Amino acid sequence: MSEQRKFLASAKVPVRWADLDANGHVNNAKYFTYFEQARIAWLESQNAQNAAGQGPVIAQTGCSFLLPIPYPETLEISVFAGPPGRSSFPTFYEIVGVAGSKYAEGQAIMVWVDRTTGKSCPIPATLRKTLES
DSSP: OOSOOEEEEEEEEEOOGGGBOTTSSBOHHHHHHHHHHHHHHHHHHTTGGGSTTEEEEEEEEEEEEOSOOOSSOEEEEEEEEOOOOSSEEEEEEEEEETTSOEEEEEEEEEEEEETTTOOBOOOOHHHHHHHHO
């Protein structure tokens, strides 16, 4: 992740037995759930989910799978943001185990929308300030 980014938050997540696939490691779809858990925790800390009739949606997302995640493991998912645009901002994620193994890197483009119209709208000033500071 060479793009300019700002650390926002991290979340510790234990790997659950139900997260495993037939190969005995975490199913690839669960990585996106881990990103989501950390992202939602950060958004809630910013009261961003309570904006009147507005909120974030994901326009694009991806993941680079670096190592399989074993069970048992406790993960730290870090959330970063890149420079915001008018209505969107990039987010970046790292999944690291307690012993320091980096399992994955991810990204998502978040777009702020008016939930009534479904159209993009400006990022709220308080959230923009956090992203830019």
